[in-house]
Amino acid sequence: MAKMLGARWCPSALRSPLQVISFPACQLHVSRRAKNADQKEFENAVTQLKLLKKDPGNEMKLKLYALYKQANEGPCNIPKPGVLNLINKAKWDAWNALGNLPKETARQNYVDLVTSLSSSSASSSQVKPGADKEQQGSENVVVTSEDGITKIMLNRPTKKNAITTQMYQEIILALKAASKDDSTITVLTGNGDYYCSGNDLSNFNTLPGEIEEKVKSGGILLRDFVACFIDFPKPLIAVVNGPAVGISVTILGLFDAVYASDKATFHTPFTHLGQSPEGCSSYTFPKIMGLAKAKEMLIFGKKLTAGEACAQGLVTEVFPDSTFQTEVWTRLKAYSKIPPNAGRISKQIIRNWEKEKLHAVNAEEVRVLQERWQSEEFLNAVMNFFSKRAKL
Numbered sequence: 001m002a003k004m005l006g007a008r009w010c011p012s013a014l015r016s017p018l019q020v021i022s023f024p025a026c027q028l029h030v031s032r033r034a035k036n037a038d039q040k041e042f043e044n045a046v047t048q049l050k051l052l053k054k055d056p057g058n059e060m061k062l063k064l065y066a067l068y069k070q071a072n073e074g075p076c077n078i079p080k081p082g083v084l085n086l087i088n089k090a091k092w093d094a095w096n097a098l099g100n101l102p103k104e105t106a107r108q109n110y111v112d113l114v115t116s117l118s119s120s121s122a123s124s125s126q127v128k129p130g131a132d133k134e135q136q137g138s139e140n141v142v143v144t145s146e147d148g149i150t151k152i153m154l155n156r157p158t159k160k161n162a163i164t165t166q167m168y169q170e171i172i173l174a175l176k177a178a179s180k181d182d183s184t185i186t187v188l189t190g191n192g193d194y195y196c197s198g199n200d201l202s203n204f205n206t207l208p209g210e211i212e213e214k215v216k217s218g219g220i221l222l223r224d225f226v227a228c229f230i231d232f233p234k235p236l237i238a239v240v241n242g243p244a245v246g247i248s249v250t251i252l253g254l255f256d257a258v259y260a261s262d263k264a265t266f267h268t269p270f271t272h273l274g275q276s277p278e279g280c281s282s283y284t285f286p287k288i289m290g291l292a293k294a295k296e297m298l299i300f301g302k303k304l305t306a307g308e309a310c311a312q313g314l315v316t317e318v319f320p321d322s323t324f325q326t327e328v329w330t331r332l333k334a335y336s337k338i339p340p341n342a343g344r345i346s347k348q349i350i351r352n353w354e355k356e357k358l359h360a361v362n363a364e365e366v367r368v369l370q371e372r373w374q375s376e377e378f379l380n381a382v383m384n385f386f387s388k389r390a391k392l
């Protein structure tokens with residue numbers, strides 16, 4: 001659990017602009033010693049910092065960040081980030097506050113700070129090298145085709161199948177390929193105990209550029225992703241093997257059948273994350289389950305059991321977890337024998353009545369979400385998620 005922010009709170013890389021919650025620019029009161037740390041001591045301190053068990057808190061992280069930059073690059077030499085860019089601005093303020101502090105002094109102060117932190121928090125020798133290495137390529141989305149069924153499986157079980165930006169793109173490509181292959185039906189499912197924990201909350205970090213660019217490219221990615229589900233021309237079935245969160249729930253309204261294990265739950269905690277509904281759920285959920293139940297889910301984040309989701313029409317059928325895979329795949333194999341063209345045409349005549357409407361809903365939901373992504377509510381929610389999990 002500690003790996004996510006731990007890996008990103010790497011002073012040498014400083015990959016994550018969201019690793020520090022917004023707080024006032026720090027005033028540094030760092031003790032100076034006569035002796036100056038050499039480069040080796042400094043590098044050891046960088047390593048030591050990564051091994052700390054206890055999170056030193058964001059204010060301390062900002063101080064360390066500033067000292068690290070000063071020690072390596074000298075006085076702050078980058079343009080001041082815009083006011084909306086809260087995190088980078090806090091980091092800039094901290095670095096800039098060091099003024100012309102000599103590199104050697106910054107290096108020594110950095111070493112002193114880490115030493116004082118280490119003595120109050122025993123360092124761990126149990127960090128496994130490469131433990132947070134991301135799977136590369138298409139391993140996180142596995143596509144197989146057999147017996148008239150194309151199966152798209154989310155395969156990132158250690159992260160509860162949270163969807164990275166790369167996975168969104170891979171799913172889009174997989175759906176486009178499946179729409180043209182010779183399968184009759186297409187299935188989306190998850191590997192492991194979760195179906196999917198929704199959008200990977202570190203996506204905002206990994207998208208390139210400043211906040212405005214992230215918002216723009218995130219919006220385009222989301223719109224294209226949902227559009228693929230709206231336009232998918234064949235019967236599309238969700239095999240919900242475990243809990244489902246966020247966007248993995250909202251797009252279920254665009255599927256033709258949803259089969260769920262009785263261990264599955266359905267949760268859309270958008271407002272808690274400072275966000276708003278997507279996946280066309282602002283339109284499909286009220287239509288499927290009625291306004292009152294849809295609002296409980298989409299505004300108040302009520303989590304449904306599989307049985308409740310079935311009673312409300314979001315799920316087609318629930319199976320006992322012990323027999324889930326056998327029963328569902330037997331059913332799907334039978335369904336895959338329907339005449340493929342009749343299957344496609346029947347799906348399309350149902351979908352076509354509202355395709356235009358769904359695309360308009362998608363565009364509007366993305367527009368509103370893009371505003372949300374620039375809100376402090378959203379940034380704080382993401383920070384809270386990772387801070388709770390981070391030891392450093």
Ligand SMILES: CCCCCCCCCC/C=C\CC(=O)SCCNC(=O)CCNC(=O)[C@H](O)C(C)(C)COP(=O)(O)OP(=O)(O)OC[C@H]1O[C@@H](n2cnc3c(N)ncnc32)[C@H](O)[C@@H]1OP(=O)(O)O
Pocket residue numbers: 001002003004158159160162163165168197198199200201202203204218219221222245246247248269270273275278373389
């Ligand atoms: C925002 C701009 C990006 C643009 C990209 C494209 C546009 C997409 C827009 C869609 C927008 C939002 C839709 C949503 O999906 S909102 C919902 C997001 N999901 C969540 O809030 C769920 C967060 N996760 C949890 O609450 C819990 O992890 C859990 C799912 C309830 C499971 O709890 P657990 O205790 O059983 O397991 P846990 O130890 O927490 O998790 C195991 C490891 O997996 C990591 N992880 C789980 N879910 C996510 C996630 N959604 N994002 C990132 N990482 C996740 C967790 O951090 C653990 O990792 P580690 O072992 O600590 O390294």
